[in-house]
Amino acid sequence: MTRIKKLAIVDDDDIFIYLTTKTIEQTNLVEQIKVFKNGTAAIKFLKENTSNPELLPEIILLDLNMPIMDGWQFLEEFILLKPKIGKKITIYIITSSISPHDMEKAKGITEVSDFIIKPVTKEKFVELLNKI
DSSP states (O other), X not given: OOOEEEEEEEOSOHHHHHHHHHHXXXXXXXXXXXXXXXXXXXXXXXXXXXXXXXXXXXXXXXXXXXXXXXXXHHHHHHHHHGGGOOSOOEEEEEESOOOHHHHHHHHTOTTEEEEEESOOOXXXXXHHHHHO
16 A cells, blocks of 8 residues: 655645545555645645655645635646656545536546545545555
């Protein structure tokens, strides 16, 4: 089983963050979880640490609907930043959206590994890690 050093949750829902953090901690497969309440904060962190890949997450759990910068805007910025990042980062969209349009749009973005409907269960999280 793959063990992850750093994982980032980019979501503005405190309840989701709490429950997902607890779920991930129960797997004992992630050393550190970093939380960003919007895409702007996450992109800022990535930009500030492009020369320090050891500080960057291996996995990002990304919500679509957030204030300031939503998940789609985050992905646009991430795609531009990606060539400067010296590390592979796997992005999973984790959303409450069941919109077929959102699912299709996500499939068209190569940086998105999967589209997952909330909530994230322990089994689903372990399944995601097994795909890496």
